[in-house]
Amino acid sequence: MADTDLRKEIQEQQAEPLLPIEKKLIVGSLLTGVVLLAVLVVVNLFLGS
Amino acid sequence: MTDTTASRLQTATRLTINEDWLSVLIGPLVFGLALASLGNVDLLGWAATTKVWTDPSHALAPFAPSYGALSGLAALFATYLALLLVLSAAAAALKADVRRFALTFSVTFWLAYASWILGSYAHLAAVTPADFSKYGISWSLRLTNEGGYIIALLLGLIIANFFPRFAAWLNEAIRPELYIKIAIVILGGVIAVTAAGKLNLASTVFLRGIAAIIEAYLIYWAVIYFIARKYFGFSREWAAPLASGISICGVAAAIATGGAIRARPQVAVLVSSLVVVFAVIEVLILPFLAQTFLAHEPLVAASWIGLSVKTDGAAVAAGGITEALILTKNAAEGINYQPGWILGTTATIKVFIDLFIGIWAFILAHIWTTYINVAKPSSRAKLVEIYQRFPKFILGFILTFIIGLSLALSLGKAQAAQLTAAIGEANIFRVTFFILTFFSIGVLSNFRKLWEDGLGKLAAVYVVSLFGFVIWVGLAISWLFFHGIKPPLAG
Numbered sequence: 001m002a003d004t005d006l007r008k009e010i011q012e013q014q015a016e017p018l019l020p021i022e023k024k025l026i027v028g029s030l031l032t033g034v035v036l037l038a039v040l041v042v043v044n045l046f047l048g049s
Numbered sequence: 050m051t052d053t054t055a056s057r058l059q060t061a062t063r064l065t066i067n068e069d070w071l072s073v074l075i076g077p078l079v080f081g082l083a084l085a086s087l088g089n090v091d092l093l094g095w096a097a098t099t100k101v102w103t104d105p106s107h108a109l110a111p112f113a114p115s116y117g118a119l120s121g122l123a124a125l126f127a128t129y130l131a132l133l134l135v136l137s138a139a140a141a142a143l144k145a146d147v148r149r150f151a152l153t154f155s156v157t158f159w160l161a162y163a164s165w166i167l168g169s170y171a172h173l174a175a176v177t178p179a180d181f182s183k184y185g186i187s188w189s190l191r192l193t194n195e196g197g198y199i200i201a202l203l204l205g206l207i208i209a210n211f212f213p214r215f216a217a218w219l220n221e222a223i224r225p226e227l228y229i230k231i232a233i234v235i236l237g238g239v240i241a242v243t244a245a246g247k248l249n250l251a252s253t254v255f256l257r258g259i260a261a262i263i264e265a266y267l268i269y270w271a272v273i274y275f276i277a278r279k280y281f282g283f284s285r286e287w288a289a290p291l292a293s294g295i296s297i298c299g300v301a302a303a304i305a306t307g308g309a310i311r312a313r314p315q316v317a318v319l320v321s322s323l324v325v326v327f328a329v330i331e332v333l334i335l336p337f338l339a340q341t342f343l344a345h346e347p348l349v350a351a352s353w354i355g356l357s358v359k360t361d362g363a364a365v366a367a368g369g370i371t372e373a374l375i376l377t378k379n380a381a382e383g384i385n386y387q388p389g390w391i392l393g394t395t396a397t398i399k400v401f402i403d404l405f406i407g408i409w410a411f412i413l414a415h416i417w418t419t420y421i422n423v424a425k426p427s428s429r430a431k432l433v434e435i436y437q438r439f440p441k442f443i444l445g446f447i448l449t450f451i452i453g454l455s456l457a458l459s460l461g462k463a464q465a466a467q468l469t470a471a472i473g474e475a476n477i478f479r480v481t482f483f484i485l486t487f488f489s490i491g492v493l494s495n496f497r498k499l500w501e502d503g504l505g506k507l508a509a510v511y512v513v514s515l516f517g518f519v520i521w522v523g524l525a526i527s528w529l530f531f532h533g534i535k536p537p538l539a540g
Contacts, residue, residue, distance in 0.1 A: 010287070010507065013283060021416060025416060029268070029270060037268075037526070040530070043256075
């Protein structure tokens with residue numbers, strides 16, 4: 001694909017609405033990440049004490 | 050990024066012998082040859098090392114005193130020949146044009162190493178009053194001799210942006226991924242020997258590496274994907290590789306994700322070139338910010354660099370610069386930390402993040418082929434993709450780490466000094482591969498070409514994510530897990 005085609009494609013992309021599975025992926029990742037981080041912080045404090 | 054580089058990136062995941070596997074061969078080879086000195090056979094002592102200088106004839110010397118009869122220039126020529134031989138064999142294995150590689154590598158090596166030598170000029174590198182007195186100078190930019198990396202990067206940038214035809218001609222030898230992967234494999238052994246002296250601290254660093262994985266994959270990725278999709282209107286095909294490139298580890302992650310969601314190869318290639326350009330900007334800024342604001346929390350700085358700078362090469366290299374800058378600042382205050390811990394922590398964080406690329410790519414592949422672009426059962430994600438997308442150079446890192454750690458823990462005091470010298474020899478080559486990496490990253494960073502490609506919108510996502518989110522969350526988490534943990538004092 002030529003550079004000009006890619007440039008045009010990037011600038012003229014039609015919005016694709018977020019699908020339910022994408023929302024699940026985003027929210028699920030964030031929640032899991034925050035919960036796991038909290039667990040690690042507790043482990044970290046436990047190891048440090 | 051040139052077309053040949055683009056096509057190399059596209060085929061990188063298809064080749065049986067790729068740069069990953071070559072680093073697994075070459076890294077342990079260098080490490081093994083260096084360890085021969087434990088048996089009183091010094092095979093790499095001729096390698097060139099650079100000292101701070103005012104008279105250029107004193108800039109170079111062979112590493113080992115046993116090769117003292119060799120002049121500095123002869124040592125450098127021997128280093129060049131050895132690398133030319135090994136890397137030309139690697140180019141042959143990659144089915145590259147070996148003659149062209151040898152020619153372009155020669156030019157690349159001498160330009161990059163000249164930058165390194167220039168970086169050791171006393172007015173650039175000298176740091177302490179004792180150095181000033183020793184070299185008879187009254188001022189210095191105090192960049193330490195690691196400032197040579199910055200000069201190599203800047204020289205590469207000048208070539209890329211003002212001499213694009215020369216940059217295109219050099220392309221065959223511009224392989225930052227190969228150079229940094231070999232360097233990281235060698236670094237595995239160096240880190241192990243450093244870690245052996247303080248196993249408790251080393252295990253603490255490893256445990257906190259897990260936090261880095263959670264942050265990069267589960268927090269960074271989700272937020273950046275959301276921003277790219279919701280606020281910048283990118284399609285899924287563009288948003289997923291972009292989120293991986295910005296949040297995980299740049300080029301490798303963008304390519305793995307592109308493959309996983311079955312995106313067109315051009316998408317991952319364009320995202321990769323964007324990541325490289327931003328990595329250059331980060332390397333030029335973040336180590337100095339770390340020195341200014343985090344000098345009294347060296348491991349917070351190390352972790353922050355590992356979490357913020359994308360692409361393995363730029364991150365680990367930035368860790369090297371950060372270490373030099375922070376150790377220097379502390380030394381000026383009378384605190385002499387043992388070298389190796391800051392660089393080791395940055396590299397460990399990065400390797401931990403790399404470990405999970407294959408798993409994350411598989412998760413994305415499963416979601417995309419099952420729920421988004423529903424594929425025939427035969428085309429859906431398979432477990433074997435985890436292995437296929439696993440960065441194999443990590444195997445080399447683990448190998449040298451285990452060998453280095455076993456030796457450091459089992460040898461007596463007399464042989465421990467020999468092991469330190471052997472590691473020093475391996476480290477000479479690690480540094481040389483870093484120099485080649487910096488120069489290569491610079492040569493790949495054609496800002497004008499990037500702008501012409503219309504990547505302003507992609508760059509906007511990067512700017513918003515990096516400066517609005519990634520570096521701050523990275524700093525907060527680094528502070529949370531590394532605050533108060535200090536490297537051991539030297540001696």
